[in-house]
Amino acid sequence: MIITVKKNASKEDIRNLIKGFENRGLSVTEIQGESFNVFGLVGDTSKLDERLIKANPFVENVTRIAAPYKKANRLFHPEDSVIDVAGIKVGGKENIVVIGGPCSVEGNDMICRIAQQVKAAGGVMLRGGAYKPRTSPYAFQGMGSEGILAMAKARSMSGLPIVTELMSADKLDEFIEYVDLIQIGARNMQNFDLLKAVGRCDKPVLLKRGLANTIEEWIMAAEYIMSEGNDKVIFCERGIRTFEKYTRNTLDLSVIPIIKEKTHLPIIIDPSHATGDWKLVESMSLAAIAAGADGLIIEVHEQPECAWSDGAQSLKPEKFQRVIEKGRAIAHVIGRDM
Numbered sequence: 001m002i003i004t005v006k007k008n009a010s011k012e013d014i015r016n017l018i019k020g021f022e023n024r025g026l027s028v029t030e031i032q033g034e035s036f037n038v039f040g041l042v043g044d045t046s047k048l049d050e051r052l053i054k055a056n057p058f059v060e061n062v063t064r065i066a067a068p069y070k071k072a073n074r075l076f077h078p079e080d081s082v083i084d085v086a087g088i089k090v091g092g093k094e095n096i097v098v099i100g101g102p103c104s105v106e107g108n109d110m111i112c113r114i115a116q117q118v119k120a121a122g123g124v125m126l127r128g129g130a131y132k133p134r135t136s137p138y139a140f141q142g143m144g145s146e147g148i149l150a151m152a153k154a155r156s157m158s159g160l161p162i163v164t165e166l167m168s169a170d171k172l173d174e175f176i177e178y179v180d181l182i183q184i185g186a187r188n189m190q191n192f193d194l195l196k197a198v199g200r201c202d203k204p205v206l207l208k209r210g211l212a213n214t215i216e217e218w219i220m221a222a223e224y225i226m227s228e229g230n231d232k233v234i235f236c237e238r239g240i241r242t243f244e245k246y247t248r249n250t251l252d253l254s255v256i257p258i259i260k261e262k263t264h265l266p267i268i269i270d271p272s273h274a275t276g277d278w279k280l281v282e283s284m285s286l287a288a289i290a291a292g293a294d295g296l297i298i299e300v301h302e303q304p305e306c307a308w309s310d311g312a313q314s315l316k317p318e319k320f321q322r323v324i325e326k327g328r329a330i331a332h333v334i335g336r337d338m
């Protein structure tokens with residue numbers, strides 16, 4: 001961290017500032033400039049609050065050199081992390097995974113049928129929401145525990161591991177018992193108690209990007225989970241809110257190489273929530289694979305026009321299969337399997 005201090009700072013201010021850093025185990029080097037004095041801090045600055053340092057009237061500027069995240073940081077873990085989700089490997093140089101399923105579980109038979117269709121199309125995991133974060137309290141809120149049991153049944157029938165969203169830590173035991181990959185939804189990306197709770201369990205976590213969060217905030221959310229001991233985090237980009245109205249969200253594909261440069265964790269893309277429009281799902285899926293995504297999570301429904309949530313962005317099973325077939329061709333071009 002580099003701190004630029006105004007020339008009119010008193011000797012006592014400077015002494016106190018340096019002492020504060022040294023008390024935290026940091027070493028401080030001073031360079032006397034013509035207009036400013038510059039202090040370089042060496043050591044673990046991750047616990048320092050640069051805004052607080054800048055609040056000193058004699059401090060001109062504070063620049064962080066090291067990223068504030070450690071466990072997720074590629075610097076301290078150069079090799080890719082490969083996350084094992086009930087035998088399915090996510091991440092690494094070779095494999096691309098495709099997860100499919102409805103936005104919401106709508107019943108036992110429905111989810112079991114879709115599980116078979118997802119599997120037949122080449123999907124390797126089943127998604128389906130049982131606890132749904134809906135904008136309106138009057139919209140379908142999900143089947144709850146019944147939906148989780150239906151997902152578990154679909155898993156035992158199809159053999160596909162299941163991913164579903166956890167909205168509240170008080171349901172964590174149920175998820176530990178039945179769910180293979182715990183989804184933290186966009187709206188909960190900065191629910192720090194929830195992040196800490198899943199950080200204390202041993203299940204892999206699918207961490208969606210918040211509706212309007214920066215990449216650094218997103219990585220810090222992963223850091224919350226990892227700092228509690230759970231290293232099994234998979235990022236999921238699902239579009240961010242911008243001024244654009246032709247799409248539900250704006251898919252930020254540039255996060256793929258950025259997340260891969262900054263962290264060692266896998267990243268998958270959700271083209272369904274990112275676009276809100278089934279017609280855009282195929283092209284965005286192919287672009288995501290070409291850009292280096294480790295997987296896709298796509299909403300699939302037999303009758304999208306009758307879906308209980310997110311029908312407009314859901315693919316029919318045959319269209320889902322076509323995305324996988326085309327995606328495989330792109331995957332092969334870039335030396336990966338799907």
Ligand code: PEP
Binds near residue numbers: 238
């Ligand atoms: C979902 O996956 O159904 C969902 C609600 O996603 P997000 O949190 O990305 O909106």
Ligand code: MN
Binds near residue numbers: 103104299309310
């Ligand atoms: Mn949805």
